[in-house]
Amino acid sequence: MISEQEIKNINSLLTSHNKFVLTTHINPDGDAIGSEMAMAGYLRHLGKEVMIINNSATPNNYQFLDKNEEIIVYDEEKHYDLMASADLYLILDISDWDRLRKIGKVIQNSSVPKICIDHHHINYQFVDIDLIYEQASSTGELIFEFLDKVGFPIQGSVARSLYTCILTDTGSFRFSNTTAKTHEMASRLLEVGVNAREIYNLVYEQNSRNKMLLMGEALCAINYECNGQLAWFVLTQEMFQRCETSHWDTEGFAELPRSIDGVEISLMFTELDAAKVKVSLRSKGNFVIHHIAEKFGGGGHQFAAGALVNNNLHDTIPLVLAEIKNLISCC
Numbered sequence: 001m002i003s004e005q006e007i008k009n010i011n012s013l014l015t016s017h018n019k020f021v022l023t024t025h026i027n028p029d030g031d032a033i034g035s036e037m038a039m040a041g042y043l044r045h046l047g048k049e050v051m052i053i054n055n056s057a058t059p060n061n062y063q064f065l066d067k068n069e070e071i072i073v074y075d076e077e078k079h080y081d082l083m084a085s086a087d088l089y090l091i092l093d094i095s096d097w098d099r100l101r102k103i104g105k106v107i108q109n110s111s112v113p114k115i116c117i118d119h120h121h122i123n124y125q126f127v128d129i130d131l132i133y134e135q136a137s138s139t140g141e142l143i144f145e146f147l148d149k150v151g152f153p154i155q156g157s158v159a160r161s162l163y164t165c166i167l168t169d170t171g172s173f174r175f176s177n178t179t180a181k182t183h184e185m186a187s188r189l190l191e192v193g194v195n196a197r198e199i200y201n202l203v204y205e206q207n208s209r210n211k212m213l214l215m216g217e218a219l220c221a222i223n224y225e226c227n228g229q230l231a232w233f234v235l236t237q238e239m240f241q242r243c244e245t246s247h248w249d250t251e252g253f254a255e256l257p258r259s260i261d262g263v264e265i266s267l268m269f270t271e272l273d274a275a276k277v278k279v280s281l282r283s284k285g286n287f288v289i290h291h292i293a294e295k296f297g298g299g300g301h302q303f304a305a306g307a308l309v310n311n312n313l314h315d316t317i318p319l320v321l322a323e324i325k326n327l328i329s330c331c
């Protein structure tokens, strides 16, 4: 997938710089954290100074990747100077300034080189060097290929990190982005000692009881439209309070209605506050949906996308439903 020239260009930038800041999108997932830890491992092997600075805290189930608790959650007052002291920025698993928030502003205003490794759908040049391949299952898959081609021995914590990237972004090797190559990489990671059962357990089997309560409520209130091809549900602030949870506890929820027979598209509306709604779109594979997320200021992948809408729940739901009904042609 990646050309020899791209590998060379990126690696010569990495070897010729010394102070790196690595970052990723808000609300980081397994691919985001795994990609940061894997690249940090490589850069340290090169003897570089590496800082990982994110906009949001690492979710509990991915903290095992950051054993030394080195990831810094950005606070403008405390970390601006640190952030601005980098001589190279490495942006992982995101190519959208909005989802880089305050960190994105610092990077945009800086004149030092910037590299982005990502697999989200974009149609513009993002930074100086974009290594962006939509076909990749995960950012971790691109990093695996890069590290392999530069001859870095992938093992230990780097291997665990990359396995987590691939596992989580493919929905445990179930989604349409899972390819023979994905499995080849997973196979090589298992060969060097990654324990698949242990990582699955750490990522997926540490749910809280309250999260399960919330999931139950959400599943009980699924709405069906378009002859059952569209399923959608809502998570309100009131539900979060009742179940003593927050929007941080909803990982994996958006996929759930898609597993229902006949459902082609599922939507999850999460009320973040009175004037902000997160819309998560999932398709079974017959309808491409990222352009609808883009209409609402978001983006993502062909069959899994999302948007943050600055509006209330009441007004947002019908607007999004209308777009989806139009797509399925069941208005």
Ligand SMILES: [Mn+2]
Residues within 6 Å of the ligand: 031, 032, 093, 119, 137, 138, 139, 169
């Ligand atoms: Mn990803």
